[in-house]
Amino acid sequence: MHARAVAATTTALLGTAALLLPAPQARAGAERPTVIAHRGASTYAPENTLDAVDKAAELGISWVENDVQRTKDGELVVLHDDNLKRTTDVEEVFPGRAPWKVKDFTAAEIALLDAGSWFSPAYAGARVPTLEQYVDRVELHHQKLLLEIKNPDLYPGIEGQTLKALANEGWLDPDHLTSRLIVQSFSAASVRTVHELRPAVKTGFLGTPPAEDLAGYAVFADQINPSYSSISTDYVSSVHEVEGPHGRPMEIFTWTVNDADTARLVAGYGVDGIITNSPDVVRDALPED
Template sequence: MHARAVAASASALLGLVALLLPTSGARADHEAVRPAVIAHRGASALAPENTLAAVDRAHRLGFTWVENDVQRTRDGVLVVLHDAGLARTTDVERVFPGRSPWRVRDFTAAEIARLDAGGWFGRRFAGARVPTLRQYLARVERNRQSLLLEIKNPRLYPGIGGQVLDELDRAGWLDRRHRSRLVIQSFDAPTIRTVHRLRPAVRTAVLGAPTVAELREYARFADQINPRYTKLTVGYVAAAQRLRGPHGRPVEVCAWTVDRPVDALIAAGHGVDCLITNRPDVVRRALSVFWTSLP
């Protein structure tokens, strides 16, 4: 979409969103409620998700934070991939036609390295590979980006939390210099509890929306509560942010996966700390138009 059309669309939303935004309960300071924008699986609306190309596209667009997903191969190598299966985002069915259901855990790292992880997205990305976590970390470091790392399907991969920490440690990501640039998250709260126990200095997040009554317990081991944006209310965000996380700072709330400008503006009005989005450029532009229009 051209910049003029995007600006016109965002402007048209302002009146609607002004009516939808809460008038009390959210933070009053406009600057305080402006959330950070995190590129989900890299800039995944513009390049194949979880590839180095998606990380680089987010970097070129000026986004500091990227989100990624981690699975484990049959021979114990950590790879960056969202699904437990390979079929949706690679050509595994063509390369290994007799290996259905094409689960990540049934393939070695060498076999996965043969797969095209970009051609499904567009011809220009053909030949992109599924990166190992080690390769991914090196690229994020080269770009001087920050990382929201999601441990996927930990019940399929016993001990993966500790293994992720070991890989981060080898890559130098657990030192004091990187602490502000790393958050480890999962839908599985016990895994995040384990990560916090093993490396208390590392910031952590739980995906999902625990009940308000459960938030105090979660704040013992999670610095962030990251719910789907449709689960947000002003009261829920405020209840989480009133608590102190394991590092003595207010618990943050990051909403996912927010791709439409109107949803981004409503979530921002609820007072969230960050938005996770496949379309970071669109969301950033909508937020910028909205906040600069306020008195």
């Protein structure tokens, strides 16, 4: 997730959000937030790989977050960046294919890449998983999934394709829809499309819209999921005061919190979830229910 994407999307759709500063003190009595492993437990294993899912499970973390993009031949893969340079050995395997965009490679080509050595020699040979492989691993551990649709403008129709893939893997049944799946994006249009295609799917908008605009988002988004540096107790309360599309107060999952002090601060604001690369650190910093 990138803060500039929040600014670009919010400005384009609803105007520039006001700067919100953290409250000087955490609010007492807030419920314990859900802890979500960002790109899996990405402090300890290469992000968005099956190893990162496994590590989150090993740490006892129920929720994992991932990023979905599309290959040249139309397969959905789990990768954060829109190019393959940072987290694979694509420059070595395909030296003449710069700028190494995901959309310019087939799924078979991407399957050849090492997605673990950049992180640690211990993970040499890890692969970029397909969405199907990823959700199957999450299912194996009986975990829950916060799925981000990345760069939807690059991949027309990715919302419907993602929902179809989830349905094919059994992730749109009542159990998953009730408590095990959230689909989010920095693009409000993409979140709206997901809601229109499958109204039962819980959705989240990544960003910090002005409080006065929250009712507009509540038509199609169950959550507002901002950077932790952009929120306050008052902003969290404003989100909770608005009823989302499923008749419940909107929720707020904040990102990316990796230290104990910040975890306790945002928990005091009353956030419903904390997205983190270090889920054990955040979990251990929070008071028990």
